[in-house]
Amino acid sequence: MKKQNICFTIIVLILAAMPILLQLGFITASSTVLFIGKCIAFAIVAMGLDLIWGYTGILSLGHGLYFALGGYAMAMYLKLQATGGQITDFMHIGGLTELPMIWKPFLNLPLSIIMIFVIPAIVSGLIGYFIFKNRVKGVYFSIISQALTWAAYSIFIALSPYTNGNVGITEIQTIVGSIRGDKNRMNMFIVFYGALIIMVLTYALCRFSTSTKFGKLLIAIRDGENRTYFSGYQVSHFKTFAYVLSAVIAAVAGAVFVNFNGSITPSQMTISYSITMVIWVAVGGRGTIIGAIIGAFIINLCEYNLSSGSLVDIWQYIIGLIFVITILFFKGGLVGLVREQIPTFISKLKNKSHAETPVKSKKGA
Amino acid sequence: MQEFINTLFNGLSLSSIILLTSIGLAITFGVMRIINMAHGEFVMIGAYMTYVMQQIFNAFVPEAFGDFYYIAAIPFAFFVTFILGAILEKLVISRLYGREIDSLLATWGISLILQQAARSIFGAQGVNVNAPSFLSGGLTINGCTFSYNRLFIMALVLFCLFIVWFIMYRSSFGCQMRAVMQNRPMAQCMGINSRRVDQMTFSIGSGLAGVAGCSLALLGSIDSAVGQNYIVNSFMSVVLGGVGRLTGTVLGSTAIGSASIFAENYTSATIAKAIVLFIVILFLQKRPQGLFTIRSRSLDE
Numbered sequence: 001m002k003k004q005n006i007c008f009t010i011i012v013l014i015l016a017a018m019p020i021l022l023q024l025g026f027i028t029a030s031s032t033v034l035f036i037g038k039c040i041a042f043a044i045v046a047m048g049l050d051l052i053w054g055y056t057g058i059l060s061l062g063h064g065l066y067f068a069l070g071g072y073a074m075a076m077y078l079k080l081q082a083t084g085g086q087i088t089d090f091m092h093i094g095g096l097t098e099l100p101m102i103w104k105p106f107l108n109l110p111l112s113i114i115m116i117f118v119i120p121a122i123v124s125g126l127i128g129y130f131i132f133k134n135r136v137k138g139v140y141f142s143i144i145s146q147a148l149t150w151a152a153y154s155i156f157i158a159l160s161p162y163t164n165g166n167v168g169i170t171e172i173q174t175i176v177g178s179i180r181g182d183k184n185r186m187n188m189f190i191v192f193y194g195a196l197i198i199m200v201l202t203y204a205l206c207r208f209s210t211s212t213k214f215g216k217l218l219i220a221i222r223d224g225e226n227r228t229y230f231s232g233y234q235v236s237h238f239k240t241f242a243y244v245l246s247a248v249i250a251a252v253a254g255a256v257f258v259n260f261n262g263s264i265t266p267s268q269m270t271i272s273y274s275i276t277m278v279i280w281v282a283v284g285g286r287g288t289i290i291g292a293i294i295g296a297f298i299i300n301l302c303e304y305n306l307s308s309g310s311l312v313d314i315w316q317y318i319i320g321l322i323f324v325i326t327i328l329f330f331k332g333g334l335v336g337l338v339r340e341q342i343p344t345f346i347s348k349l350k351n352k353s354h355a356e357t358p359v360k361s362k363k364g365a
Numbered sequence: 366m367q368e369f370i371n372t373l374f375n376g377l378s379l380s381s382i383i384l385l386t387s388i389g390l391a392i393t394f395g396v397m398r399i400i401n402m403a404h405g406e407f408v409m410i411g412a413y414m415t416y417v418m419q420q421i422f423n424a425f426v427p428e429a430f431g432d433f434y435y436i437a438a439i440p441f442a443f444f445v446t447f448i449l450g451a452i453l454e455k456l457v458i459s460r461l462y463g464r465e466i467d468s469l470l471a472t473w474g475i476s477l478i479l480q481q482a483a484r485s486i487f488g489a490q491g492v493n494v495n496a497p498s499f500l501s502g503g504l505t506i507n508g509c510t511f512s513y514n515r516l517f518i519m520a521l522v523l524f525c526l527f528i529v530w531f532i533m534y535r536s537s538f539g540c541q542m543r544a545v546m547q548n549r550p551m552a553q554c555m556g557i558n559s560r561r562v563d564q565m566t567f568s569i570g571s572g573l574a575g576v577a578g579c580s581l582a583l584l585g586s587i588d589s590a591v592g593q594n595y596i597v598n599s600f601m602s603v604v605l606g607g608v609g610r611l612t613g614t615v616l617g618s619t620a621i622g623s624a625s626i627f628a629e630n631y632t633s634a635t636i637a638k639a640i641v642l643f644i645v646i647l648f649l650q651k652r653p654q655g656l657f658t659i660r661s662r663s664l665d666e
Contacts, residue, residue: 059466130646134653139400139465143600144646150597151638158635271597275473282470316481323474327467328460 004290008203011293015040015196019189030185033192034260039300040195041257044202046280046292048249051206053278054286055215056242057222058137062145063250064274065152066120070251071264072156072163073119076103077112078172078258094161102162109175116255117248124247128240135236137225146271156266168265175259195256199293202249206289209245218242279323285335294334370509372630373623378515380622381522382584385577386592387599387618388529388611389570395546395608396566398465399458400600402472405592406479407571410449411442411578412587413487418442419494432497435579439521442575450571454564483589491586500583518580525576530611532569542566546609598625598641605645607655616656621645 018036021027045067052058079088085107087099105111127148131141157165164170173179179188209215220228221235228235258264267273284295299319307315330337390404401407415438422434453475461468496514503512533539544552545562553559574592581591598621606617621641628637649655 057466059469127646130650134650136649136653139394139398139469140604140649140653142466142469143400143604144642144649147597147601147642147645151635151642154635154638158633275470278470279474313481313485316477320474320477320481323477324457324471327471327474328457331467 004288005207007290008293011297012196012200016193019192023185030182030188033188034179035300035304037192037195037260038257039297040192040199041253041260042277042280042300043293043296044199044256045250045253045277046284046296047202047206047289048246048253049277050281050286050289050292051210051218051249052242052246053281054288054292055210055218055222056239057225058239058243059139059142059278060145060243060246061142061271061274061278062149063246063277064269064271065149066124066247066250067254067257067273067277068152068156068264068266068269069120069123070116070254071258071268072169072254073106073112073116073251074175074255074258075169075172075264076106077109078175079169080106082172088164090164090167091161096161100162116251120247120251121244124244125240128243129236132236132239132243146274149269149271149274153266153269153271156269163266166266168263168267170263170265172258172262179259191259195259198252198256202252203289203293205249210289214238279319281333283322283326283333285333285337287332288335291333291335298334367508372626374509374511374515376623376626377619378519378622379626380619381519382577382580382595383598383602383622384615384618385522385525385580386574386595387602387606387614388525389573389577390599391603391606391608391611391614392529392533392542393567393570394603396542397458397563398463399461399468399567400465400472400603401567401570402469403453403476403479404472404571404574404599405596406476406483407446407450407574408578408581408592408595409483409587409589410446410479411575412582412591413483413492413578414438414442414445414575415579415582416487416492416494416587432499435494435497435500435583438582439576439579442579443572444575446575446578447568447572450568451564453571454567458567459560459563480589487587487589489588491588491591493586494582496583514583518583521576521580525573526611526615529569529573533611538562538565543609598622601641601645603655605648605655607652607657610657613655613657 015036018027018033022030022033027033045063049060049063052060080103085099087096091100105115127145131144136144156163159165174187174191175194176187176190178184179191210218217228217233217238220231220233221238225235254264254268257268280295280299281292282295283299284293285291299322303315303319306318326333330341332340386404386408389407390401393399393401415435418438418441419434422431422437426434453472457471457475458468461471500514500517503510504516505511531539533542541552541557541562542565544555544557545559549559577595578592581587581595585591599618602617602621603614604617605620606613606615624644625637625641628640632640
């Protein structure tokens, strides 16, 4: 358990060094730092997903929805900052003459930040309450969460006067102003370190909640739901709470993501995007918070480096194969590989070389 | 009245396509407790096989028989997806016993690979098949037009449904299948080779997806995402209908298909999706296991 924290500290230190390396000229393109900023957002959502899948055993195929809800809330505030509180172009085209009610809360920052937490919490709370109450579980829940994302996606596209449909909310800056170009490098660093702090806080929250009795209960639900029921715990409440918590974490990640990406589109809430998040957690190692972070970084960095140019096609094969192989043979992902499978493999090798004597002595006994 | 009949016809048409894609899902889920996320890709493969068959006929068969490519394509698509399903079961699914959620994820990985393979082989652009001439046009009764290709699809679905019913309830293999569905360890004790039942079930399910792909090829252009458009609805109808009984699947897909067409008719296509989802969630409040289930006393069903 201590090793996890050390590993996390190393990751944070490496990340913290990135802007400095950029300033010193070791990293030439500032887009690399922006990309790593996005990876931080992905790591945050992966932690949230791990909380509910790795620990509670509920596979949500719809976390893209919460990611996008947070992202849209942030983007709406930033868009209004960019237009100075006036109505946007796409609202004009959609036939609206004044700012719709739903956009009004996003005129000021504190209210927008509250919205980032409240909207996903309400949506996930309602869904979670009604679904978990009746012990809908396993693949049934996965299918419903998938359909939920699917429906939300089409609604966001249909309400184009309010959400700008397929295009999404674009041409926005960050919470501290523009971060593009050399002049605004200071702003970029502020946003980057802000994101890093949010990641550390999320990690602390996840570690805290999984190491307390609550976390033990989540694991109990995963490993024996009925036993937990019979021990007198109201399982559905715990499940709902874990689901809401992970939805809110995903929304925060979405809000961070928007700052680096400069836009948010409905494609962030598709089914395949949601399952991509599950891939990060699976490859990194479910059931360990650090695994989720490692998975998010490794997969995204590989994608960033490989999916440019002619390798785009091959990337799909690679990610599919990695995913299938991970699920089939490495249930614990990379973390499980390092922690369990390699040590047992090494001890097996060692045993082979000493195989003769111990076996004989056992027989003698 | 006319509008109502047209809506009803469209609803039944969509229902029948959903039914064809969900029968395979339902029987694999019923027997093996596996949700096959690559099912949509098997549908896509079936659709592409129709296209391949058309190209073969164009190249080698005199034009007079050109229309028969579609008749040949149906068994061909079934055969190809049947074999692919058997391979997938052997390589991947059989290693994931008792890990429902993991099998769902692994098949998603497979579906990524299959989609990319389709793009690599057939190009990112959609391809079209020419509907055979005997299916063009429609039947007009009292001003309501029923297009022949949709009627043909319905007939095809009924035929497949009959075959599946026959296999499940009137053959010795079906008897074994239902036994495994109800109680796997007990069926094994009775000497049923449950591995073989699994393999056959999965392959038949995949084959049915291929036939569904054939019918989709009649309705529009084929691209690598053609299966995805129907698969969410199929999953929902499996959830709604419950597993283990054919009746459940039939009712589930009819409900989903007609509900979405009717909701679409009076609101819009997007609101319809939300309404259908809402209905399903509401319904699961009453019956968390779906419409029809095999009653059992075990706790974890």
